[in-house]
Amino acid sequence: MTKKILILPGDGIGPEIVAEAVKVLERLRQGFGLDVELEQALVGGAAYEAAGSPLPEETLALARQADAVLLGAVGGPKWEGLDRELRPERGLLGLRAGLGLFANLRPALLFPQLAGASTLKAEVVAGLDLMIVRELTGGIYFGEPRGIRVLGNGEREGFNTLVYRESEIERIGRVAFETARRRAGRVCSVDKANVLECTELWREVMTRLAADYPDVALSHMYVDNAAMQLVREPKQFDVMVTTNMFGDILSDCAAMLTGSIGMLPSASLGADGKGMYEPIHGSAPDIAGQGVANPLATILSVAMLLRHSLDEGALAGRIEAAVGRVLDAGLRTADIHTPGTRRVGTAEMGDAVVTALDEVSESSGERRP
Ligand code: IPM
Ligand code: MG
16 A cells, blocks of 8 residues: 655755655655655744744644654744744654654664764774664653743742653653664663652663563663763663653764764654654754755665655665665765765765665665664
């Protein structure tokens, strides 16, 4: 049956990088038997401009009907002054909540060709392959009560609530354990159990769950130490599982280990296999419209989409192999450019991947995000 993919280009560089990912999907459709139908809708600042809301009802409805969503990026300085409810980021958070996408998989995988592009020493990051499993629809991002209130003395006070139910911890924990089973078999649960009761419960639930996965080794780490260990010795990690906010912070840190945040895809998954796929990086308004952004994270997000929501692991492997081939050939966008390689723009990089799709074979996708 034809599967539906909703394309949400968003803001900033979003439309440029998504256009390259769509080229890849079209090539797979025409040349490799991928049976998909693409639809497009507005989200973020672009949706606010056109429809007065960062997540128009029509977009959410289309996302609900689709088998998978591919998103570019949202946000930009133009909309920073808007009321919170109208800001582009609300569109993203609304999609996550509205589609029940509680599990965010954020791989930090170093392409060997790019070891020299990291700000860390090559020997610290060579061979890096870790997966952050971030809880995405709970915690302090969504906890109530929240707000800014005026106290009796006229001073204002801002407040948010960090809250997790056992069932929420358990379902993200299971995703982490299952993910580790397909990888190196180790889960490190990151919390702040020495200070926060909520994450004391988190640790307790993770420990209890571990009994169901005797083949997976569970360890615990406080988040401050985890941040330090990520830059000290990142290869000690296989799967890290953590709360919404800790995962937000640690995944940016992990992404940078690989040299460029422009390389990393992500998947946000619900209970039923539906997913939203997007590059980890943001909308980069400073370079938007210049045709220099790196489309590879978005193209690799298509690979995750095919693997996780469409059960097309072989085609996903083909995309990843094509990206590897283009890097082997020395093509680099500005963000990953090093001396001796060839600097190309967004479209040239996308076209090169499309061409390479015909030249590579499908790898199995074992241990791939
Ligand atoms: C991310 C982003 C979002 C988040 C923002 C844009 C709301 O930083 O996906 O990591 O905080 O989750
Ligand atoms: Mg973030």
